[in-house]
Amino acid sequence: MSDEIKVDKTMDLKGLPCPQPVIKVSKGIKEIQVGQVLEAVTTDPGALADFPAWARTSGNEILKTEQGSGLITFWIKRVK
Amino acid sequence: MDREKREKLLGLFQSKLDRPMRYYLDVCTRCGLCKDACFAYASVPKPEYTPVWRAEVVRRIYKRYFKLSGRLFPFWGESKEVDEEALKQLNQAAYTCTGCRRCMMYCPFGIDTQAIQSIAKLLLIGNESEPEILSMLADASIEKGKSLDLYKDSFIQGIKHLEKEVVAKWKGESDQVIPLEVVGADLLYVALAGAHSIIPAASIMNAAKENWTLSFFEAVNFGAFVGDPRKTQLIAKRIIDEAIRLKVKEVVICECGTAFRVMKHLVGRQPFEVSHIAEVMARYLREKRIRVEKDRIKGVMTYHDPCQSARNSGVIEEPRYVLHQLTSHLVEMTPNREYNLCCGGGGGLVALENEEFRQETGRAKADQIKGTGATILATGCENCHTQLGFLNEKYHLGVEVVFLTNIVANSLVLES
Numbered sequence: 001m002s003d004e005i006k007v008d009k010t011m012d013l014k015g016l017p018c019p020q021p022v023i024k025v026s027k028g029i030k031e032i033q034v035g036q037v038l039e040a041v042t043t044d045p046g047a048l049a050d051f052p053a054w055a056r057t058s059g060n061e062i063l064k065t066e067q068g069s070g071l072i073t074f075w076i077k078r079v080k
Numbered sequence: 081m082d083r084e085k086r087e088k089l090l091g092l093f094q095s096k097l098d099r100p101m102r103y104y105l106d107v108c109t110r111c112g113l114c115k116d117a118c119f120a121y122a123s124v125p126k127p128e129y130t131p132v133w134r135a136e137v138v139r140r141i142y143k144r145y146f147k148l149s150g151r152l153f154p155f156w157g158e159s160k161e162v163d164e165e166a167l168k169q170l171n172q173a174a175y176t177c178t179g180c181r182r183c184m185m186y187c188p189f190g191i192d193t194q195a196i197q198s199i200a201k202l203l204l205i206g207n208e209s210e211p212e213i214l215s216m217l218a219d220a221s222i223e224k225g226k227s228l229d230l231y232k233d234s235f236i237q238g239i240k241h242l243e244k245e246v247v248a249k250w251k252g253e254s255d256q257v258i259p260l261e262v263v264g265a266d267l268l269y270v271a272l273a274g275a276h277s278i279i280p281a282a283s284i285m286n287a288a289k290e291n292w293t294l295s296f297f298e299a300v301n302f303g304a305f306v307g308d309p310r311k312t313q314l315i316a317k318r319i320i321d322e323a324i325r326l327k328v329k330e331v332v333i334c335e336c337g338t339a340f341r342v343m344k345h346l347v348g349r350q351p352f353e354v355s356h357i358a359e360v361m362a363r364y365l366r367e368k369r370i371r372v373e374k375d376r377i378k379g380v381m382t383y384h385d386p387c388q389s390a391r392n393s394g395v396i397e398e399p400r401y402v403l404h405q406l407t408s409h410l411v412e413m414t415p416n417r418e419y420n421l422c423c424g425g426g427g428g429l430v431a432l433e434n435e436e437f438r439q440e441t442g443r444a445k446a447d448q449i450k451g452t453g454a455t456i457l458a459t460g461c462e463n464c465h466t467q468l469g470f471l472n473e474k475y476h477l478g479v480e481v482v483f484l485t486n487i488v489a490n491s492l493v494l495e496s
Binding site for chain 1 (some may be wrong): 275
């Protein structure tokens with residue numbers, strides 16, 4: 001978990017088949033309030049492009065992305 | 081529904097009315113031969129799961145607005161107004177059909193139910209009542225194409241992280257384990273977002289000493305799933321433009337049936353060949369560019385033909401050639417090949433919230449798998465893999481569901 005960001009919901013998306021990670025994140029973001037932050041952990045390298053593209057089209061904001069040990073973690077703020 | 085909206089929807093309907101479509105809408109005699117062909121009806125014999133029922137609302141709207149009898153005598157016969165009720169029925173029909181086109185194989189007139197459902201989907205898009213999630217995913221794919229430079233660096237970084245796993249499987253050394261942006265590469269491989277779609281294929285292509293490059297884009301086409309022709313083309317265009325820019329000779333689509341069918345058959349003639357990864361693996365094996373150890377994978381194996389790559393695109397013999405190199409214990413399903421039963425996950429259905437539907441309508445497929453006595457179930461499509469895994473769990477089939485690329489990569493005989 002990132003030290004600077006307060007996380008309101010965490011989603012484990014490791015090993016899910018296409019396109020479940022983006023689907024689950026788009027559902028998960030609706031379960032938090034505007035201004036709150038969703039932490040999503042995935043193993044999909046394609047998510048590094050797919051999540052930011054989804055965030056732009058859905059009007060949400062990716063605050064931070066981290067990679068390590070095969071895991072990719074996104075911190076996404078619900079904007080609208 | 082106000083007049084403006086109705087006219088908009090009828091305009092969309094009209095846009096689909098080419099000669100084959102009019103034929104599909106005109107010639108059905110309701111003989112019912114299609115009903116037993118549908119995996120959904122074969123599992124749960126509800127009238128609403130028959131292809132003829134699915135097409136009926138579209139057909140009645142067609143009669144009402146595009147046939148003389150319906151225009152002159154709208155209250156006579158079987159014509160139907162475009163209204164909220166009709167749209168609700170269209171939604172139920174269109175997004176419970178995987179577009180597998182098995183019914184077309186049995187219809188004496190060759191009526192293409194998927195084509196008819198494309199009208200239903202277009203009307204629902206026009207009414208903004210299509211499944212939001214599919215449109216959202218299509219929009220994200222298009223956005224990625226428009227703003228690739230924003231995402232390129234992080235994608236490259238993510239791919240670098242995968243290279244260790246590829247080397248572990250391939251045990252080779254190269255400056256480029258997963259090559260990107262190789263101008264003049266022979267082959268552009270278009271994967272899905274997950275590592276499972278990249279690592280085995282990379283291992284195989286490296287073992288074959290292929291001059292290849294990985295696409296920045298995911299193969300899956302959500303525009304095709306939702307039924308939006310404009311988005312389908314925009315999503316495919318990202319890959320076409322990339323292939324042309326890199327001057328590749330061949331675009332190879334990963335184990336994703338719809339992505340393959342769109343690129344192979346629905347985007348017009350392009351200056352490159354289009355192949356399914358199963359075709360490429362068969363080619364490597366025939367040309368002895370890769371070697372595999374037969375029966376390294378233990379157990380009786382069966383193969384599920386994905387509808388979009390097999391029945392609808394003709395990739396039928398190549399997966400079998402590959403499997404016969406891997407195992408002495410291949411058992412075919414009955415029926416199979418172009419007559420294989422749909423698993424029930426295609427057409428984007430696995431992306432929707434419909435587990436109960438997918439479970440009940442997957443019963444025929446589950447019975448078919450059970451009948452083989454296999455312990456390993458191979459397939460070559462992501463949607464099928466997901467749905468078959470789901471059926472495996474729900475019906476306690478006791479099989480391991482595997483991708484073709486994965487079992488080939490795991491059977492590679494590598495030079496020391």
